[in-house]
Amino acid sequence: MQFKNAWVLLFIPVVFIMFFFFNKMRSPRGIRFSSLELLDGFKPNIRVACAKNLIYMRALVIAFFLIAMARPRTPLEEAKIEREGIDIVLAIDASGSMLAEDFEIGGKRLNRLDAVKNVVNEFINMRKSDRIGMVAFASQAYTVCPLTLDYDWLLENLKRVKIGAIEDGTAIGSAIGSSLNRLKDTESKSKIIILLTDGINNTGTISPATASQAARSLGVKIYTIGAGTKGLASYPMMDAWGRTFYRNIKIEIDEETLKDIARETGGRYFRATDAESLRNIYQEIDRMETTPVEEEGYQEYRELFWIFLLIGLMLLMAEIVLSNTVLRVLP
Numbered sequence: 001m002q003f004k005n006a007w008v009l010l011f012i013p014v015v016f017i018m019f020f021f022f023n024k025m026r027s028p029r030g031i032r033f034s035s036l037e038l039l040d041g042f043k044p045n046i047r048v049a050c051a052k053n054l055i056y057m058r059a060l061v062i063a064f065f066l067i068a069m070a071r072p073r074t075p076l077e078e079a080k081i082e083r084e085g086i087d088i089v090l091a092i093d094a095s096g097s098m099l100a101e102d103f104e105i106g107g108k109r110l111n112r113l114d115a116v117k118n119v120v121n122e123f124i125n126m127r128k129s130d131r132i133g134m135v136a137f138a139s140q141a142y143t144v145c146p147l148t149l150d151y152d153w154l155l156e157n158l159k160r161v162k163i164g165a166i167e168d169g170t171a172i173g174s175a176i177g178s179s180l181n182r183l184k185d186t187e188s189k190s191k192i193i194i195l196l197t198d199g200i201n202n203t204g205t206i207s208p209a210t211a212s213q214a215a216r217s218l219g220v221k222i223y224t225i226g227a228g229t230k231g232l233a234s235y236p237m238m239d240a241w242g243r244t245f246y247r248n249i250k251i252e253i254d255e256e257t258l259k260d261i262a263r264e265t266g267g268r269y270f271r272a273t274d275a276e277s278l279r280n281i282y283q284e285i286d287r288m289e290t291t292p293v294e295e296e297g298y299q300e301y302r303e304l305f306w307i308f309l310l311i312g313l314m315l316l317m318a319e320i321v322l323s324n325t326v327l328r329v330l331p
Helices: 006-025 046-052 055-069 112-126 151-158 172-183 208-217 255-265 275-288 305-323
Strands: 072-075 087-093 103-105 108-110 131-137 141-148 191-197 220-227 232-238 244-250 269-272 301-303
Touching: 006 055, 055 305, 072 305, 087 112, 087 141, 087 172, 103 112, 103 275, 108 112, 112 151, 112 275, 131 151, 131 172, 141 151, 141 172, 172 191, 172 208, 172 220, 172 255, 191 255, 208 220, 208 255, 220 255, 220 275, 255 269, 269 275
Parallel strands: 087 131, 087 191, 191 220, 220 269
Antiparallel strands: 072 301, 103 108, 131 141, 232 244
């Protein structure tokens, strides 16, 4: 509960102080008798004490009236507040090289894609009021989820990103182009792409340089992430009997191209060599891309002043009735 005119409440202690001194200073009521011997042994009872202090009920009435004047109210749950966030597209590499198992989370070894999905899940849960979409790519790029505020639905779609769903390859330019198609017609003031890959652009109908120039012209900032250990990575392979074995292979990342994309669009390039550094990268991007909040709606309130006004009136009626009946003082 909050008060629109909270300053009115400052008068409440003043009222009680004034009534206290008034009660002390007023002349005691009574009837003149020649002798008080007949009243020896009599002591004031509760009724007499209440009659003498009935004036404080009037002070309480005024206090409730002051609370009503302060306009107590509570916000309604359905208050209409609109917030403008950032439009973000997560472009995730789903090529065969993402099967390399050089990441570890919670003591368990994971391939690069599963580690990325785990960290992206955390990143999505950190965002508020941002529309987030998702693009996956290998030899081609496809939209996993359009821009949405429904993060639960987005996370369900993240589970569908799998290696081998489309022909193998790494089409970085196509991934940027597909992400731009999600962003080009939106009215958000801030638009970003977070592109993660572990390879070299080797296919696709658009080059990374052309795609990054298009992003710059549309005012879209691109953060690029190169995922994978430097050197050899453990890669699962199948023998003639269908059994899985691992071989250490070197997977190249075109860091210069990723740096150029980020530089061209005003973003940054990061290198993630393990799960912790990957998590730190997404957390850093989260801090860098804070959500601008604009309140365009209005706040509705439920007025509560009538409750205190009603209580005050009931107390006033009770005080009038008591002062003229059971607590009546003569003369």
